[in-house]
Amino acid sequence: MTRPKVVIDTDPGVDDAVAILLALASPEIDVIGISVVAGNVPLGDALGNACRIVGLSGRSDIPVRAGAAGPLVRDQVFGKYRAIGIFGDDIVAPATMAVDTEHAVQFLVRQARLAAASGELLTICAIGPLTNVALALVQDADVARGIGHIVCMGGAFAALGHRTPWAEFNFYADPHAAEIVFRSDIPMILMSLDVTCQALFTAEHVDCMRSRGGKAGAAIAGLLTRFDRSDLARYGRAGAPLHDAMTVAWLVEPSLFQMRPAVVGVEVGGYTAGHSYADFHGQTGRAAKVMLATGVAEAGFRDLVIDRMARYGKRSAGGGG
Numbered sequence: 001m002t003r004p005k006v007v008i009d010t011d012p013g014v015d016d017a018v019a020i021l022l023a024l025a026s027p028e029i030d031v032i033g034i035s036v037v038a039g040n041v042p043l044g045d046a047l048g049n050a051c052r053i054v055g056l057s058g059r060s061d062i063p064v065r066a067g068a069a070g071p072l073v074r075d076q077v078f079g080k081y082r083a084i085g086i087f088g089d090d091i092v093a094p095a096t097m098a099v100d101t102e103h104a105v106q107f108l109v110r111q112a113r114l115a116a117a118s119g120e121l122l123t124i125c126a127i128g129p130l131t132n133v134a135l136a137l138v139q140d141a142d143v144a145r146g147i148g149h150i151v152c153m154g155g156a157f158a159a160l161g162h163r164t165p166w167a168e169f170n171f172y173a174d175p176h177a178a179e180i181v182f183r184s185d186i187p188m189i190l191m192s193l194d195v196t197c198q199a200l201f202t203a204e205h206v207d208c209m210r211s212r213g214g215k216a217g218a219a220i221a222g223l224l225t226r227f228d229r230s231d232l233a234r235y236g237r238a239g240a241p242l243h244d245a246m247t248v249a250w251l252v253e254p255s256l257f258q259m260r261p262a263v264v265g266v267e268v269g270g271y272t273a274g275h276s277y278a279d280f281h282g283q284t285g286r287a288a289k290v291m292l293a294t295g296v297a298e299a300g301f302r303d304l305v306i307d308r309m310a311r312y313g314k315r316s317a318g319g320g321g
């Protein structure tokens with residue numbers, strides 16, 4: 001079977017960093033580029049962080065490109081951990097690779113057109129605000145034909161929002177972009193807070209990444225312990241989720257997840273902008289083209305992340321960096 005060609009659209013972000021490292025340690029998928037969007041942190045910091053993480057993985061051949069510096073319509077908001085800014089030199093070494101000069105949206109458009117022509121459809125792993133993806137879709141109606149599916153982290157349904165009581169961050173940061181993407185005909189796989197908050201990483205799991213993951217594991221452990229990400233009141237137990245890593249886990253090991261078809265929409269205006277809804281019963285009269293993850297095998301997901309991180313440790317031990 002051919003490996004799916006994947007573009008990671010991202011706003012690193014610590015859980016984005018884990019997702020990128022997980023993807024680059026997974027031979028099941030072929031990551032052909034990283035497109036960066038402002039979100040957790042301003043675009044410049046997100047770009048710098050993406051380059052640092054790609055450098056850390058030893059895959060400086062993967063191009064990193066700059067996309068949108070802000071949302072389509074709403075005022076810009078940053079993530080809860082914006083203060084992390086550019087990852088500290090003491091945690092992740094400064095990047096030696098340069099940002100590619102092609103704009104990220106242009107890259108998405110070009111790759112989607114190529115994919116449409118070849119029939120080998122593109123997968124987009126969208127783990128930040130959906131601004132870049134929406135901009136690519138509105139540039140040219142043909143772009144959608146080249147995208148096989150979008151695996152996206154965003155939204156909150158039965159779970160409460162975390163950026164506001166009603167919204168998850170990626171959809172809150174650019175609800176108009178999210179609505180454009182969900183209104184397209186592209187099949188989507190959606191990892192919302194409902195499922196990402198089902199798998200928590202405790203201090204013990206983070207220590208495991210530190211001890212087994214070489215330089216990459218140590219860097220991720222350093223990033224994960226920079227801020228206290230736990231929330232006992234919300235999760236009812238110790239630990240914190242790694243939201244974005246679930247999108248990559250689905251690409252690598254989909255059997256870890258329970259999925260349910262739904263129509264998904266995002267509220268764009270007013271006080272509750274960014275709120276997402278799921279229609280499981282055909283009430284909207286629209287076709288259900290989103291597969292919404294409703295459950296995850298927690299231990300299996302954690303093992304996957306930790307084992308793939310350990311591959312970086314084995315490479316370091318073998319002198320591979």
Ligand code: BDR
Pocket residue numbers: 013014015016040079080127128153168169170243244
């Ligand atoms: C999402 O928002 C960001 O803070 C994370 O990187 C993740 O993509 C979780 O709501």
Ligand code: CA
Pocket residue numbers: 010011012013015016039040127128244
């Ligand atoms: Ca993210």
